[in-house]
Amino acid sequence: MPKKELSTHLKQLILITADLIWLPLALWLAIALRWGDLPYTTELKDLLVYAFSASLSIIVFLRLGLYRAVVRFMGTEAIIAVVKGISISALIVGTMVFFTRAENIPRSIPFIYWGIALFFVGGSRFAIWLYYQSILKKDNEKVAIYGAGDAGRQSLNALRQSGEYEAMAFIDDDREIKGRVINGVQVYRPHHLDSLIEKKGISQVLLAMPSVSAHQKRNIIAKLEVLPVHVKTIPVLADIVSGKAKIEELREVDIEDLLGRDAVAPDHQLFEQCIKNKVVMVTGAGGSIGSELCRQIIKHQPRQLILLEISEYALYSIEQELKKALSKLKLSADVDIQLTALLGSVQDKKRLQSIFTVYGVQTIYHAAAYKHVPIVEENIVEGIRNNIFGTLRAAEAALAAEVETFVLISTDKAVRPTNVMGTTKRFAEQVLQALAVESEKTRFCMVRFGNVLGSSGSVVPLFNRQIKQGGPVTVTHVNIIRYFMTIPEAAQLVLQAGSLGASNERGGDVFVLDMGEPVKIADLAKKMIHLSGYEVKDDNNPQGDIEITYTGLRPGEKLYEELLIGDNVADTQHPRIMRAEEKFMAMPVLEEKLRLLDEACNDFNVCWVREILLDSETGYVPDKEQSVDLLWCELNKKNGNLLNN
Known part of the structure; x- marks a missing residue:
């Protein structure tokens, strides 16, 4: 006891x-x-x-x-x-x-x-x-602090106060401070760390470099990855200064440090064009992307921000967060931004048109969509209703209310889709492209990007949970690769791309974000295991700690994602945003497809739905092992009419 x-x-x-x-x-x-x-x-x-x-x-x-x-x-x-x-x-x-x-x-x-x-x-x-x-000290974890600057020294003091860690060494690249003793702890060069780990029993390395560039941090982490230590980091300097975090709050290494790029300074003129002093609306405001769009938007002082969300809890959560942010903003900048939170579905055209008209909405960021490939694959009709017809109803309501700018948040899965989710997003893009041809006052555009780190359903939090549970870490295929981007970076580029679309008289632009280099998911899993202080267990290392298991590609899942359908792409004034020129269905053809699709969904005829999607100019090529709507399957079973599909 x-x-x-x-x-x-x-x-x-x-x-x-x-x-x-x-x-x-x-x-x-x-x-x-x-x-x-x-x-x-x-x-x-x-x-x-x-x-x-x-x-x-x-x-x-x-x-x-x-x-x-x-x-x-x-x-x-x-x-x-x-x-x-x-x-x-x-x-x-x-x-x-x-x-x-x-x-x-x-x-x-x-x-x-x-x-x-x-x-x-x-x-x-x-x-x-x-x-x-x-x-x-008998029970304390022995740690090395990487970075002997102000942040490292503050970290040392905080660790001593906590009583849980014992700092055995400072590690720093600066040759001038090599060998110095700071508050009783000696400074070593990075190449000494390997021997220090064994000699002093170091189990963790704490990164105390909140102000270094992403490129420098990636290089440091790459060197630490091969060492048998758990790598953690102190919060970034901005979070410490703002009070969001304390210096002693150690965190796992942000995956952005492994995959991200040095940030490109945003073009503030592009931000303000569609936001400042305007009435801005975000659909799907409680989602991963929608909520971050809201956070970014209020920084650029709209006259009013309207949140539309079908989930009551998600709407409540983002509203409360934004109210706190606005209170601080009002104190520091003396701005008065009206915040309006509304429940509603993007499939309800009449409600949407009323909202757009009554509030005088000028800019819409349409982020409301079902995005999880396996879930949409098994709920095909609802996926089509929300992603295609939800976009159509919102766009038609925007036309009727003479909204100035309508920006669709799209995905790389819309390019040569092998699943229903990607097909619905490409169909939604074509809806806006066709409407843009006929619209005189509303400028439609769409922004296409890849996986977003930290969004709901992202592979990164899944891997973190699996590592904490001792594994195994599940990867669908040994060769699967993906593009990644942080949520704030994606939201900033979406807002700026929207301004680029608004400046085009014709509209209908498909903007593609520069996602950097694709990442092999199996390599990402290995990096996360190593940085957590464990070894990968495999045939070459049967005594390892955590195993990686390959579960096979899910229905509709690709080995790799693409951002462009063709090669016709042009630069824009922003270095991370490109404009793609892509073919789309003419309005008469599109209207007929939409009519048939609506009729098939009303009849709950999934076979017909898939035939229409295959016959549309979306590039849809489903997998051989394509799954189908779960409810439709059960209905057919009960009717004794199983389909061999």
Whole structure:
């Protein structure tokens, strides 16, 4: 059983009792040293000096907070308080000797007493501190701090206060500070880390470099990846300054540090064109992308931001978050942005048109969509209703209300789709492309990008959970690759692309975001395992910690994703945004396809739905092992009419 901790009051009582012993003893020893003999006295004057000086000193110690400080975490302030308390105690002794005229106590005693009392009172506390430190160090995790700058030094102080970690070394690339000792911890060069891990028993490396570039951080992490340590990081400097995080809050290495790129400064003119002083609306405002769009939009001061969301909880969550952000923004920038949260479905054209008209919406970011490939694959009719007809209804309502700009959030899965979700998004793109030809006042455009880190259903949080559970980490195929982008970066580029679309008189632009280099998912899994301090368990390393298992491609899943259908692509004024020229169905053809698709969905005829999708100019080529709508399958089973599909 764990030892029971003493209560705070009992600990304080023990310290007071000890000081009531130390102080008279210090005075007695001071007199003995002065006379060179052991003093013995029964005179009342002498006893009064002993009793009153000790009692008054305890009162002073109480006022100075010596008994409130936690001895095991004693720091500089506590040491100063002890010195100050003993100094006042020596003055009390001198005063008592002067007024009582105690003949057996020389006038020089306060100076000798000061040193002895400091040794007893301060030394006893230091001994307790050493005792606790020796106990704590036995169980503390041994860590190295990568970065000996201000952040690294603050991290060291925070770690010492926490009592859970013991910093064994600083690691820094700066040759000038090699070998220095900072707050008792020596600075080493990075190439020494391998030997330090074994020599000092280091189990974790903490990255304390909040201001270095993404490129530098990736290089450092790549070097650490091969070492048998768990790599963590302190929060970024912006979060520390803003109060969102504390420096002692250690985190797993952000996957952005492995995959991201150095940020390109946003074009503020592009941000303001569709947002500043305008009425802006985000559909699907509670989703991963929609909520980040909202966070970015309020920074650029719209007159009003309207949130449309079908999920009551998601709407409540983002509304509360934005209200707090707006309160801070109003205090710092004196802006007044009206926030309106509305429940509703993008399939309800009448409600949408009423909202657009009543509030005078000028810019719409259409993020409401079903995006999970396996789920849409098994709920085909609902996927089509929401992704295709939801986009159609929203676009028609925008036309009727003469909305200025309508931006569709699309996906790389719309390019030569092998699944229903991607096909619905390509169909939705074609709806806007066709409407753009006939529209005079509303400018339609769409922004296509790949996987977003940290979004719901993302592979990264899945891998993190599986690693914490001890594995296995599941990857669908050994050769599967994906493009990745952070949520804030994707949202910023979407907002800027929307302005580029609004400036085109014809409209109908398909914007493609530069996603950087594709990432092999199996390699990503290995990196995350290594950076968590584990080894991959496989045929080459059967004694490893966590295994990677390959589950096979899911229905409709590709080995790789593409962003462009053809080669006809042009640059824009933004280095990360390209404009693609892609073919689309003419309005008469599109209207006929939509009519047939609506009729097939109303009849819940999934076979017919798939035939229409295959016959549309979306590039849809389903897998051989394509799954079908779950409800439709059950209905056919009950009707005894199983389809061999």
